[in-house]
Amino acid sequence: MAGPAPIDARIKKTYPATRDSPAFVLDLHLEAGDGVTALLGPSGAGKTLTLNCLAGFAKPEEGRILVRDELYFDAATKVNVPPDRRRCGYIFQDHALFPHMTVRQNLRFAADSARRRSKMQRRRRIQELLDEFELADLDARRPHELSGGQKQRAAIARALASDPKVLLLDEPTRGLDYRLRQSFYEYLRKAKAALDAPVVMVTHDAEECFELADVVFLIEEGKCRQSGPIAEVFKAPASVDLARSLGLYTLIEAEIAALDPGRDTSRIRTLNRELEGEVDGPYLRGHLLGDRGWLCIRRHEMRVVTANHREARNAMRLKPLAVTRSPRGMRVQFGRDFNVEMSEADYAEVRGERDLTVYVPPTAVSFLPL
Amino acid sequence: MSTVDLFPLWLSLRVAALATLATVVSGLAFAYILSHKEFRGRNLLDSITTLPLVLPPTVLGYFLLVMLSRRSPLGALYESITGGPLVFTWHAAVVAAYVHSAPLFIKAARAALDDVDYRFEWAARSLGASELRTFLRVILPLAGRSLIALSALCFARSLGDFGVTIMLAGNIPGKTQTLSVAIYDAVESGNGGLARLLTILVAALALAVLWPASRWASRRGVRQAA
Numbered sequence: 001m002a003g004p005a006p007i008d009a010r011i012k013k014t015y016p017a018t019r020d021s022p023a024f025v026l027d028l029h030l031e032a033g034d035g036v037t038a039l040l041g042p043s044g045a046g047k048t049l050t051l052n053c054l055a056g057f058a059k060p061e062e063g064r065i066l067v068r069d070e071l072y073f074d075a076a077t078k079v080n081v082p083p084d085r086r087r088c089g090y091i092f093q094d095h096a097l098f099p100h101m102t103v104r105q106n107l108r109f110a111a112d113s114a115r116r117r118s119k120m121q122r123r124r125r126i127q128e129l130l131d132e133f134e135l136a137d138l139d140a141r142r143p144h145e146l147s148g149g150q151k152q153r154a155a156i157a158r159a160l161a162s163d164p165k166v167l168l169l170d171e172p173t174r175g176l177d178y179r180l181r182q183s184f185y186e187y188l189r190k191a192k193a194a195l196d197a198p199v200v201m202v203t204h205d206a207e208e209c210f211e212l213a214d215v216v217f218l219i220e221e222g223k224c225r226q227s228g229p230i231a232e233v234f235k236a237p238a239s240v241d242l243a244r245s246l247g248l249y250t251l252i253e254a255e256i257a258a259l260d261p262g263r264d265t266s267r268i269r270t271l272n273r274e275l276e277g278e279v280d281g282p283y284l285r286g287h288l289l290g291d292r293g294w295l296c297i298r299r300h301e302m303r304v305v306t307a308n309h310r311e312a313r314n315a316m317r318l319k320p321l322a323v324t325r326s327p328r329g330m331r332v333q334f335g336r337d338f339n340v341e342m343s344e345a346d347y348a349e350v351r352g353e354r355d356l357t358v359y360v361p362p363t364a365v366s367f368l369p370l
Numbered sequence: 371m372s373t374v375d376l377f378p379l380w381l382s383l384r385v386a387a388l389a390t391l392a393t394v395v396s397g398l399a400f401a402y403i404l405s406h407k408e409f410r411g412r413n414l415l416d417s418i419t420t421l422p423l424v425l426p427p428t429v430l431g432y433f434l435l436v437m438l439s440r441r442s443p444l445g446a447l448y449e450s451i452t453g454g455p456l457v458f459t460w461h462a463a464v465v466a467a468y469v470h471s472a473p474l475f476i477k478a479a480r481a482a483l484d485d486v487d488y489r490f491e492w493a494a495r496s497l498g499a500s501e502l503r504t505f506l507r508v509i510l511p512l513a514g515r516s517l518i519a520l521s522a523l524c525f526a527r528s529l530g531d532f533g534v535t536i537m538l539a540g541n542i543p544g545k546t547q548t549l550s551v552a553i554y555d556a557v558e559s560g561n562g563g564l565a566r567l568l569t570i571l572v573a574a575l576a577l578a579v580l581w582p583a584s585r586w587a588s589r590r591g592v593r594q595a596a
Contacts, residue, residue: 084500098494
């Protein structure tokens with residue numbers, strides 16, 4: 001890609017320690033493309049602060065924020081564009097619809113404030129948005145007369161009514177049930193399709209990243225630990241700590257038993273007595289035979305193999321510690337952070353066996369150094 | 371009983387109305403600056419605007435008398451604009467009532483503005499609304515209920531100033547004699563009947579303003595919470 005990314009932000013902001021909280025330093029370089037960029041991390045990592053710096057509600061001490069070649073902030077030349085001239089459509093967790101205005105008035109406030117179109121065009125645009133987000137019949141209602149899903153739609157429509165250059169979302173689905181989440185994703189995709197603007201979304205939910213994001217930044221303690229296209233980042237997290245906090249992996253202490261660059265494979269042997277075994281993985285560039293570290297397996301890709309189709313290779317014979325019901329059937333526990341889900345029918349086949357065979361697909365394996 | 375001179379009543383109402391207007395306009399500006407702007411000397415400004423609440427009326431009255439006398443720059447400026455002195459006119463009574471009620475308004479209005487969820491403000495700004503537009507269209511309407519009740523309180527308080535008024539505007543019947551000063555005058559001259567009548571008048575007037583405002587504010591408050 002030629003030229004800088006649509007959003008190019010270097011942000012440094014420090015908070016000294018107070019009686020209640022330790023010192024905090026946000027220091028990261030965010031490059032976001034035209035798609036959806038997710039900032040993923042635990043609470044208190046500095047994700048929302050990053051968003052607020054982009055929108056102009058927080059002022060970094062150092063750095064530079066460029067959005068579509070427009071300078072929003074530059075510490076060196078003391079440029080700090082006020083929030084109302086940054087055109088960041090900011091969608092808040094609780095929507096922040098103005099309670100003293102109707103839905104239509106909320107949208108009109110946005111369109112009139114932004115002044116991007118003539119009066120006639122604004123009126124038409126508002127009607128379009130009301131229709132598109134199924135709010136036409138609710139336009140005279142106040143926010144407290146709307147359901148959760150309707151508020152969501154109104155919040156997205158309001159943000160679009162101001163013709164934003166960037167869309168910023170702060171944990172937009174926190175506390176919502178499954179159905180509302182799905183409908184939010186649907187409307188957001190709709191908004192994204194209609195809007196030629198990058199989207200930056202803060203979330204602490206890895207699943208949500210897969211629903212919406214193209215690129216993910218893993219943020220912890222004010223730093224970006226890893227970033228890249230979502231599939232790549234989740235395929236191999238950069239460190240054991242990251243893998244742990246993402247919560248999607250089974251981690252077992254292990255060493256490299258074989259490396260075969262010719263066939264692009266490796267063999268990793270676990271060093272845990274309770275979880276003994278060897279699995280194939282991809283060739284591990286930059287590692288040596290005998291290196292110790294962690295075998296990292298994407299948990300959802302493992303399968304318990306039933307008697308009918310035993311796979312000879314890449315399976316571990318393991319003793320189940322506990323079996324519990326789960327929304328997807330049965331969850332068989334083999335160790336800490338090591339459980340495999342299977343259907344009830346499959347479980348019926350292996351019930352009572354002392355050891356079970358767990359198939360580990362080589363594509364689900366990575367090796368993390370100590 | 372001879373006819374009661376109602377001039378103090380009309381004067382007090384006029385003074386209180388003008389002082390309240392000045393209080394609301396300038397008080398909102400002070401309250402907004404104190405609640406929204408970070409600058410050096412903010413706490414000093416906060417303390418200065420609170421000072422009239424704690425100083426004795428005599429100190430305050432004397433201070434204003436010196437500040438606004440015909441020989442002071444401010445007094446001279448006023449005189450050059452209006453053609454007459456400020457002190458010992460009913461305009462001075464407005465100043466006195468203003469100083470009496472504005473500190474209270476600023477304190478409470480600041481709290482009311484702080485109470486407005488910052489997210490509404492941020493939402494408005496991010497949608498492209500300027501600071502002024504955000505204040506007028508979002509913050510003010512959301513804080514409006516408390517601010518209207520507060521204005522009523524300030525009106526009632528403006529009715530009741532005595533100390534600063536008598537020092538700055540004096541006690542000139544038919545010119546600067548407000549209700550509270552007239553009561554003092556009646557008691558001094560042994561006219562107990564008039565004093566009682568005017569006392570009841572002041573109390574009734576204040577109640578007539580405060581009660582509806584309080585009822586209105588609490589009813590709307592309940593509806594908002596529901």
